[in-house]
Amino acid sequence: MTPRISGSTRLAGVIGWPIDHTLSPAMHNAAYEELGLDWVYIPLGVPDEAGVRRVAAAARSLPFVGFNVTMPYKQIALELCDEVAQVARIAGAVNTVHVVDGALIGYNTDGRGLLEALESDAGFAPQSTAVAVFGAGGAASSAVVALVLGGASRVTIVNRSHERAEELAERVALLGRDAEVFCLQPETASDAVREADLVLNATSLGMKPGDPSPVPREWLRSGHVVYDLVYGVPTKLVEEARAVGANAHDGLGMLVCQGATAADIWRDTAESRMPRDVMRRAAEDAIAARQAR
Numbered sequence: 087m088t089p090r091i092s093g094s095t096r097l098a099g100v101i102g103w104p105i106d107h108t109l110s111p112a113m114h115n116a117a118y119e120e121l122g123l124d125w126v127y128i129p130l131g132v133p134d135e136a137g138v139r140r141v142a143a144a145a146r147s148l149p150f151v152g153f154n155v156t157m158p159y160k161q162i163a164l165e166l167c168d169e170v171a172q173v174a175r176i177a178g179a180v181n182t183v184h185v186v187d188g189a190l191i192g193y194n195t196d197g198r199g200l201l202e203a204l205e206s207d208a209g210f211a212p213q214s215t216a217v218a219v220f221g222a223g224g225a226a227s228s229a230v231v232a233l234v235l236g237g238a239s240r241v242t243i244v245n246r247s248h249e250r251a252e253e254l255a256e257r258v259a260l261l262g263r264d265a266e267v268f269c270l271q272p273e274t275a276s277d278a279v280r281e282a283d284l285v286l287n288a289t290s291l292g293m294k295p296g297d298p299s300p301v302p303r304e305w306l307r308s309g310h311v312v313y314d315l316v317y318g319v320p321t322k323l324v325e326e327a328r329a330v331g332a333n334a335h336d337g338l339g340m341l342v343c344q345g346a347t348a349a350d351i352w353r354d355t356a357e358s359r360m361p362r363d364v365m366r367r368a369a370e371d372a373i374a375a376r377q378a379r
């Protein structure tokens with residue numbers, strides 16, 4: 087599908103590096119076409135931070151509705167915005183920028199995307215649950231903030247680097263919610279994982295073929311909801327969780343929902359939401375086409 091471009095076409099896109107594997111143009115452009123929006127979504131591959139600053143500055147005067155930001159620039163995007171939503175500030179990362187009259191307004195839709203995907207894919211709502219989150223980087227930060235705001239009562243952050251986990255827990259405390267937040271290193275997390283309702287992988291383990299699972303198989307059980315933020319490849323965690331009968335999902339649903347939420351912000355209308363089903367199909371088709379190559 088080639089997007090139609092007219093003299094009044096508005097721009098959206100994603101800044102990141104490397105960017106050649108992104109599924110976002112496929113899923114956004116399919117949805118714009120479905121809604122008859124005169125928008126086009128393009129990859130904005132930028133190899134360094136100086137380039138990110140130049141693209142962000144240019145977006146103020148070009149006809150951008152907004153743009154997404156992906157690895158490794160979600161933290162620097164926070165500094166480049168004129169205003170940043172509180173959730174993004176506490177998560178320490180901006181993945182969505184809305185361009186409003188030349189001003190850059192930063193949001194983080196990863197957390198909202200995660201909660202929506204947990205609900206739609208796994209039938210999971212975080213209220214009064216115990217969750218174990220592996221990782222303490224950008225994605226884990228968004229996940230922990232969203233789960234605490236969603237009413238989780240106990241959150242255990244499991245990360246190799248204890249310092250990074252503690253630093254995340256300190257930021258989460260700023261939310262002023264009642265959730266108990268613990269930090270553990272992987273070797274000591276057995277009980278917290280076994281007792282959790284949700285086990286979530288927000289480390290980068292699983293992105294490369296042959297990566298081990300961050301969660302030992304013997305800690306998993308059939309009552310678990312398991313959510314792996316990695317998508318596009320079957321991960322060992324999802325395979326092993328399914329083998330023990332857990333309700334396990336990869337991160338494609340989150341990718342779709344964070345992207346749809348971003349475009350909902352850019353459209354700023356109560357009339358309709360972005361079509362998640364169209365976006366998911368387009369992302370799945372793009373993955374299948376990539377695998378066939």
Ligand code: NAP
Pocket residue numbers: 157196220221222223224225226245246247250288289290291293300315316317337338340341342344
């Ligand atoms: P990041 O900020 O670089 O954080 C990486 C995390 O992974 C850190 O906690 C790091 O631990 C941990 N880690 C890396 N290698 C590890 C290893 N060998 N063993 C154990 N832990 C390891 O990355 P990110 O932006 O948070 O992204 C993390 C993952 O989430 C990526 O796979 C990304 O594709 C995915 N993601 C998915 C979505 C979605 O929509 N589905 C959205 C955002 C991100 P240390 O702190 O100890 O180094």
